[in-house]
Amino acid sequence: MNKDIIVIGAGLTGLTTAFHAKRQGKDVLVIERDDVPGGQMRSHREGEYIFESGPSTGVVSNAEVAELFEALQGDVEMDVARPSSKCRLIWKGNKFHPLPSGLKSAVTTPLFTLKDKFRILGEPWRKRGTDPNEKVGEMTRRRLGKSFLDYAVDPFLSGVYAGDPMMLPTRVALPKLYNLEQNYGSFIRGSIAKAKMPKTERDRKATKQIFSAKGGFGSLIAALVKHVGNENIALSASNTTVTPTADGLFEVKYTDASGNAVSLTAKKVVTTCGAYALPDILPFIPADEMRKISSLVYAPVIQIGVGIKDVERHHYKAFGALIPSKEKKDVLGILFPSACFAGRSPEAGETLAFFIGGIRHPEMLEWSDEKLTALVNDSLHSLLKYPASVKAEHIRIYRHKHAIPQYQETSDERYATIDDIQRRYPGLIIAGNLRGGIGMADRIRQGTEIGSEA
Ligand SMILES: Cc1cc2nc3c(=O)[nH]c(=O)nc-3n(C[C@H](O)[C@H](O)[C@H](O)COP(=O)(O)OP(=O)(O)OC[C@H]3O[C@@H](n4cnc5c(N)ncnc54)[C@H](O)[C@@H]3O)c2cc1C
Known part of the structure; x- marks a missing residue:
């Protein structure tokens, strides 16, 4: 069977690429290893709480973000954060201080x-x-x-x-x-x-607002899936490989969810998975060359969603609180999603997201659930200064081994290698967050550009 375009990975980049390619009238297939689409972007509902296992917010830093929501109108709605989310807190000397936002606070801040x-x-x-x-x-x-x-x-x-x-x-x-x-x-x-600088109408769509999707980012993924079509997304696919054919196409093989071997050809193949997955997917690329891409280092992150029932609503009227490494705490930062967006927690409750690990503490990925739970429970009081009566009603732990790619000096070599491979194999596009930016807005822009050119 022939496809115009095969996209590997059903995360935000892959689904955005497929969405735009389909709008161009292309016959698209998305191949995904997991049994659900979304990649890092998943929302989990727990009673009245919504927890995100990956991103909680993005920034409308380019027009493509606004345009994607416009195109998906009726199926998902952008949720813009409350104005109080402009406030960010920084830990110093046993308490949080607002990051200065004006001249007066810049002069008086103890930070x-x-x-x-x-x-x-x-x-x-x-x-x-x-x-x-x-x-x-x-x-x-x-x-x-x-x-x-x-x-x-x-x-x-x-x-x-x-x-x-x-x-x-x-x-x-x-x-x-x-x-x-x-x-x-x-x-x-x-x-x-x-x-x-003068701004065009399109430039003005990049409002720099902090956004989510109503109901959490899972609803953005669901809207993209609806438009791409479930029948065009192969979930639970394993052993995916791509091989160039003599006539300038690509043969894509994988084992489907039922264990059947599938072989397809496509004019265009777009990989959107992490760099670590590429050696298996593109075995025809010489190992020395592939190493220049797959050596990309990822920071691991543990995100812990916390639901608290009885805390005065919007206890922290801020986007989030960050803890400098100098302060030597086990927590990198805490987001306050229910302070930013309505409908994320019960009326008198609060949803928090704790971030732990990062490039400096990869060993924390191995911490047991009990140890992480104890850290969060302790931090509610030692960092957030909630009274002893305030307890977490729900704690959900999400571990990401390959959370955020670290764009280090090796990036030049990685980009040059990708360019060279793409020149040698026209129609093969190595995309995803290994290049072009790590945030959601970057992913949407990349997927839009690739899908619209398909
Ligand atoms: C904890 C956390 C917090 C974050 N917070 C923010 C934030 O606040 N703001 C922001 O802008 N961004 C944030 N990000 C980054 C954001 O989530 C990513 O930019 C975006 O989701 C990446 O999308 P993607 O499609 O490029 O990659 P992914 O979501 O990783 O998707 C890649 C897909 O490829 C699939 N795959 C891998 N190997 C194979 C294979 N062999 N065959 C088939 N499929 C395969 C994977 O299963 C996955 O579904 C955060 C990320 C994490 C982990």
């Missing part, structure tokens, strides 16, 4: 030293960096000072990459920030210049 507060005034005149592999941590220290590194950028990178600012080069991990310095000589000057 940064007085010297660094003055230092930031000189940021627009500081020399431009010359090392293309300078790490985010080094760049921050050079331009803003050590306290900004410790109490703003370190927790920010924990929240986004579950990563270490001393391991991630700004150029590949935070390219927008890198370009601000390279193109404008300063973050501040660059941000002001960018804000003044």
